[in-house]
Amino acid sequence: MHRRALLTFMxxxxxxxxxxxxxxxxxxxxxxxDLVRVxxxxxxxxxxxxxxxQIAPDGSLSDGRLxxxxxxxxxxxxxxPSPILVVADGTWxxxxxxxxxxxxxxxxxxxxxxxxxxxxxxxxxAVTVKKVERxxxxxxxxxxxxxxPKEGTLTLVFSDQPLMLKQWxxxxxxxxxxxxxxxxMETNVDFKQSLFVYHDSTPRDATQPQ
Numbered sequence: 001m002h003r004r005a006l007l008t009f010m011x012x013x014x015x016x017x018x019x020x021x022x023x024x025x026x027x028x029x030x031x032x033x034d035l036v037r038v039x040x041x042x043x044x045x046x047x048x049x050x051x052x053x054q055i056a057p058d059g060s061l062s063d064g065r066l067x068x069x070x071x072x073x074x075x076x077x078x079x080x081p082s083p084i085l086v087v088a089d090g091t092w093x094x095x096x097x098x099x100x101x102x103x104x105x106x107x108x109x110x111x112x113x114x115x116x117x118x119x120x121x122x123x124x125x126a127v128t129v130k131k132v133e134r135x136x137x138x139x140x141x142x143x144x145x146x147x148x149p150k151e152g153t154l155t156l157v158f159s160d161q162p163l164m165l166k167q168w169x170x171x172x173x174x175x176x177x178x179x180x181x182x183x184x185m186e187t188n189v190d191f192k193q194s195l196f197v198y199h200d201s202t203p204r205d206a207t208q209p210q
Contacts, residue, residue: 031132035123038141038156041163042121046070050185057176066182071119072108073196087198088117094198103198112154112170115143137161 027035048068055061064078072090083099088108095104108114115127123129123143130153133140142155155169167181 027129027132031129034132034134034139035129035141037163038139038158039121039123041158042116042165045165045187047189047191048185048187049189049191050182052076053181053183055179055181057172057178067191067195068117069191069196070117072114072117074113074117075196085198087196089196089198096198112143112152113168115154134160138166139163 045068047070048066050066051063052066053061053063062078062082062084064076064082066077067073067075072088074086074088074093076084076086078084078086083097085094085096085098087094087096088111091108092105093108093111095106096102108117115121123141127143128146128149130142130144131140133142137160139158139160140155141158142153144153145151150173152170152172155171156165157167157169158164159166164185165182167179169177169179171177
């Protein structure tokens with residue numbers, strides 16, 4: 001996996017999603033109805049366990065397992081040979097490269113995924129909705145930082161009927177996109193709190209849910 005691509009995935013959409021209440025003013029009634037459905041669906045997910053596949057801007061693939069516990073906690077375990085581990089503890093998000101023995105910490109709001117990790121997801125007071133797209137069996141919602149619209153976008157992709165999050169796409173300021181697709185997703189499962197605490201000596205198999 002390209003390390004730069006991973007950092008792009010984490011940071012490209014800017015430092016936090018800042019919205020105005022006018023975010024939905026220009027969209028249709030159907031769009032608004034779909035956004036309410038998306039909010040209700042996301043707010044029904046308190047935790048998430050899934051396999052993921054990441055497509056980097058250069059086309060390279062990596063995969064692993066994702067754990068999410070709201071509010072504010074997430075863990076990406078990249079499968080070998082990738083040396084990467086990403087952990088958020090509710091305040092900080094940690095990027096660790098075991099091969100290079102390098103660890104980077106940044107505020108949780110630095111990742112566009114922070115919108116999915118809030119205690120309550122609101123698409124009319126935290127993000128600007130750029131567009132809502134529908135196709136047979138799918139729904140796409142594209143968001144961006146109102147104060148920094150040139151820094152990138154986050155697109156959430158759902159299958160529909162029933163609604164289910166399938167992937168997200170981050171497009172950075174240079175127009176490069178990183179896609180993360182989810183598979184075998186389970187929601188509202190119990191996790192150990194220690195799963196979301198980064199330790200230098202944390203082994204890759206120390207992530208078993210309760």
